[in-house]
Amino acid sequence: MVFHLDKCIGCHTCSVACKNIWTDRKGTEYMWWNNVETKPGTGYPTLWEDQEKYKGGWDREEDGKIHLRLHGRKGGLGNIFYNPALPTIDDYYEPWTYDYENLFNAPEGDDQPTARAVSMITGKPMDNIEAGPNWDDDLGGSPLYARNDPNLDELTEDEREQLNEIERVVFFYLPRICNHCLNPGCVAACPAGAIYKRGEDGIVLISQEKCRAWRMCISGCPYKKTYYNWSSGKSEKCILCFPRLESGQPPACFHSCVGRIRYLGVLLYDADQIEKCASVPNEELVAAQRDMIQDPFDPEVIKAAKANGISDAMIASAQNSPVYKFVKKWQIALPLHPDFRTLPMLYYVPPMLPVLAKTKDGNYDVDGLEKENLPAMLSSLEKARMPIKYMASLFSAGNIKEVEDVYRKLIAVRIFKRAQKVKDYQKSEVDAALAQGNTTADEVEAIFRLTALPTYEERFVVPPLGREVAVEAWEVPLDRKREAGFGVRNKIAKRKF
Secondary structure, X not given: OEEEHHXXXXXXXXXXXXXXXXXXXXXXOOOOOOEEEEEOOOOOOOXXXXXXXXXXOEEEOOOOOEEXXXXXXXXXXXXXXXXXXXXXXXXXXXXXXXXXXXXXXXXXXXXXXXXXXXXXXXXXXXXXXXXXXXXXXXXXXXXXXXXXXXXXXHOOHHHHHHHOOOOOOOOEEEEEOXXXXXXXXXXXHOOOOOEEEOOOOOOEEEXXXXXXXXXXXXXXXXXXXXXXXXXXXXXXXXXXXXXXXXXXXXXXXXXXXXXXXXXXXXXXXXXXXXXHHHOOOHHXXXXXXXXXXXXXXXXHHHHHHHHOOOXXXXXXXXXXXXXXXXXXXOOOOEEXXXXXXXXXXXXXXXXOOOOXXXXXXXXXXXXXXXXXXXXXXXXXXXXXXXXXXXXXHHHOOOOHHHHHHHHHHHHHHHHHHHHHHOOOOOHHHHHHHHHHOOOOXXXXXXXXXXXXXXXXXXXXXXXXXXXXXXXXXXXXXXXXXXXXXXXXXXXXXXXXX
């Protein structure tokens, strides 16, 4: 999956579509499988990125091996009845409704009747409501929310202060769903083995039959996209609308997106590289995850894919995948917090840096633009309103170069198209931008078209999932599986996850 953040308008239509379909039941009132956060901000649940508090994802040891941050086997057994890293309802919010019955049916009197807030969990009145869904929405300069963003920790004091100057206050929207990771922390943390990654499509699911409500999955997921249903006593999470995918439709949040920021497609990857990829140093994580993705046009890759039971139709979908283009071919989409080492399969195209708004002597301060030979209307990467170090903390485990390379290519697209449409840049400026972005006119045109003018079929390349084959893979005898060639992939999936 790819979310293009430059196009997100923060309308929350995706969240509402998901809520209406999947989480409008008792026990799911506080669940937002899809939510849209304002960054900088503390997010949902509060400070979910602080793994010193929540112990999600994986840690890398000095010898290069990774281990679950939450616990090992002995630690998991010792804390099985008490998990100190489990979020509380206050980290989310206590869902409430109002006593409308009293408001509508109160007897006549001198006072205006009121509708008190009532907890949807306990049914008791609530005196103080302190949090709710998207409570920090649009609060880009808020001292309570934006300034407590964990990604600001790497910024200097001067950079933090500049970010909160009234002329430079800035924010952007970050939609989040389950990343359906290749190395999911929730799968590793579950004592009951109730969470699994489907071999045929990579969707991570929770078996409602096997779940025993240990809730280790909630802590083990660093993105906090697993939730506990207090009514059913089971954990739940985004299922990527797999019933829709199996009928050829994209997930509901993808389909309903007003900004058309969402792309869905197939990525072929080498499962044998997962542990190695998740174990590299922070500065190499993005490149390692990118390298693990295979070229669907390579004859050797196609041969290996077929040997593992992947159909021609699936391979064709991988070749037409918009996700492959954004992530591997153009390298402008990055994973969210690769430092969690779960190898997320949701990538983000970072939002374009807003024009510098700091003024000097009544004019915009454009000092430093000459260093990068950028037109004066654009912010310098060094003087960006949204510091590059902040974006690197979000999308590249602190590797500033990875983010700068993406932005230089995005800037090249902007300058190239503006020169075509507005004609206010010289050819030398366009050539300089293309050179700095390490791109070509043809690639820039292709990026522009898939970003701004994609058709429905170009955004969503939903492969035929072949559910009848997946079921058959578990039911037919082993010798027939080997003859058919489709049992190997599920065998790999069981071993890895």
